[in-house]
Amino acid sequence: MRKTEQDGTPLGVAVIGAGYWGPNLVRNFQSSPAWRLRWLCDLDVARAEKVLGGYSTVQATADYAAVLADPDVAAVAVATPAGTHLDVALAALRAGKHVLVEKPLAATYADGLRLVEEAEQRGLVLMCDHTYCYTPAVARIRELVHGGELGEIHYVDSVRINLGLVQKDVDVLWDLAPHDLSILDFILPEHVQPVAVAAHGADPIGAGQACIGYLTLQLNTGAIAHVHVNWLSPTKVRTTMVGGAKRTLVWDDLNPAQRIAVFDRGVDLAAPAEIGAEERRDMLVSYRTGDMVAPALQEKEALRAMVDEFAASIRERRPSRTDGRAGLRVLDILEAASRSLEFRGAVVGLRTGH
Ligand SMILES: NC(=O)c1ccc[n+]([C@@H]2O[C@H](COP(=O)([O-])OP(=O)(O)OC[C@H]3O[C@@H](n4cnc5c(N)ncnc54)[C@H](O)[C@@H]3O)[C@@H](O)[C@H]2O)c1
Missing domain, CATH: 3.40.50.720 (NAD(P)-binding Rossmann-like Domain)
Known part of the structure; x- marks a missing residue:
């Protein structure tokens, strides 16, 4: 040393x-x-x-x-x-x-x-x-998810689109999705892990590789995560939604006055979980409409x-x-996504050990 x-x-x-x-x-x-x-x-x-x-x-x-x-x-x-x-x-x-x-x-x-x-x-x-993962917003999201504030995670939806630099050596998934996938890896609790991915992409300008990409990740809990990346969008959008059983969080990275909003709103099924599918269809769905809270965040360079x-x-x-190892978990998903792209969106399993 x-x-x-x-x-x-x-x-x-x-x-x-x-x-x-x-x-x-x-x-x-x-x-x-x-x-x-x-x-x-x-x-x-x-x-x-x-x-x-x-x-x-x-x-x-x-x-x-x-x-x-x-x-x-x-x-x-x-x-x-x-x-x-x-x-x-x-x-x-x-x-x-x-x-x-x-x-x-x-x-x-x-x-x-x-x-x-x-x-x-x-x-x-x-x-x-x-x-x-070093932004105050992502640090706070991790705290909220790990602290159970959102409840069990149901879905994550991430959009990162812009008129981006079309890269020569990598497609849009390898260029932009590492951000969303590393955030996902960082914020999810240990017991929630991606197990498979399906990817779709398009190259409408003939750049030689996908300029628009959609990733759908299956999580081991039955939850789902979706990532949309795009170099061809005339407007810039960077939002991530994390939907939980108790609350839903919306992170808009382009809104410095209110980057994170936590909504105490959601949907409940007014029936015990153990009843059969037949009866479940007739159950009443109830909507909760509580407050929205925007946590204060420090502005600090990541x-x-x-x-x-x-x-x-x-x-x-x-x-x-x-x-x-975190970098490796992201590579696992990117590689599986490339394989899925080759097979027009087939679901590809990830390596174990996530
Ligand atoms: N963390 C982020 O938000 C973020 C943002 C943009 C890029 N990146 C990453 O940063 C890396 C570089 O991207 P970039 O856009 O700056 O690329 P770039 O092409 O603009 O710059 C790469 C530089 O590396 C030099 N280079 C290449 N091989 C070299 C070698 N063997 N030894 C010394 N110099 C060498 C090139 O001459 C060039 O100046 C990529 O991995 C990219 O994904 C990260």
């Missing part, structure tokens, strides 16, 4: 990838007292230099080997395209570095598993940047909380809140 991991002085970190997302990691590592950013590495070194600006003491390089050879680098953050995550992250783990990988953890489940096993064998932290959690998990020698 490095001295800095024990004595509370800032941990040295390198960011790999200075494209669209890397600069956000750079900014947050630089603003956190837990970290000292030492390197920004990109195959295009001019891009890394531009992100750092003329007066930075952080080193820009295209030489990844030099980064890994630096004994003051305790951790590496990987913000390169998903297809490169395995090689870049594996090299870092083999050099004894703790690793943060952008979502999705890897391009396949098998690659993700190699990373998880390598980190576990070496006693290193492997964390996946499931950014939304990425800052994420990099602080990365440092804390290294110092406390524990898995991070969104560890490699």
Whole structure:
């Protein structure tokens, strides 16, 4: 263990990838007292230099080997395209570095598993940047679900649509659904787990891969979760509904004045559960119409909380809140969804161990 991991002085970190997302990691590592950013590495070194600006003491390089050879680098953050995550992250783990990988953890489940096993064998932290899990809204939703405020979960419905950047290497499910799936993984109580998925998609503009995607997840409790992602929507919508036996929660991420609303409203069947289906059809459905409560939330940048959690998990020698295994569970669903897409929406079972 490095001295800095024990004595509370800032941990040295390198960011790999200075494209669209890397600069956000750079900014947050630089603003956190837990970290000292030492390197920004990109195959295009001019891009890394531009992100750092003329007066930075952080080193820009295209030489990844030099980064890994630096004994003051305790951790590496990987913000390169998903297809490169395995090689870049594996090299870092083999050099004894703790690793943060952008979502999705890897391009396949098998690659993700190699990373998880390598980190576990070496006693290193492997964390996946499931950014939304570090937002105050998702933290509150998790609290409400885990605290039983909503009752048994009946359904989750998530919509993430926008005029998005049509990606070259991944379809819309692999690009956007990791957000919704990682949120689902984070908020559901341990006893509620996805068991199978059906996916539908379309590519009406001829981009070569699905630009619109719908995922339907069966949960082991009989509940259902649905995810709608779309790069072609002229309006931006980011809402998630979590319907419970007692209350229903609506999260609208584009409404900062009232991101979360909890409705004490729902439907009850006015009959004991043990009666037969025949009688059940004749039962009276009753509607509850109670209050709506909008919990107050702190406005705090999720990425800052994420990099602080990365440092804390290294110092406390524990898995991070969104560890490699969480990244793996998301990959399991994405891979099953791709198989389902090939078979026009067939239901595909997930691996066990969720
Ligand atoms: N957490 C989030 O909300 C979020 C948002 C956007 C993107 N991402 C993720 O971030 C990752 C990067 O996405 P992006 O949109 O920034 O991609 P990008 O293509 O804009 O940037 C990738 C950069 O990595 C560099 N690169 C590629 N291979 C490299 C290597 N072997 N060594 C060093 N540099 C290398 C490229 O030169 C490029 O500058 C992806 O995994 C993506 O899914 C996460």
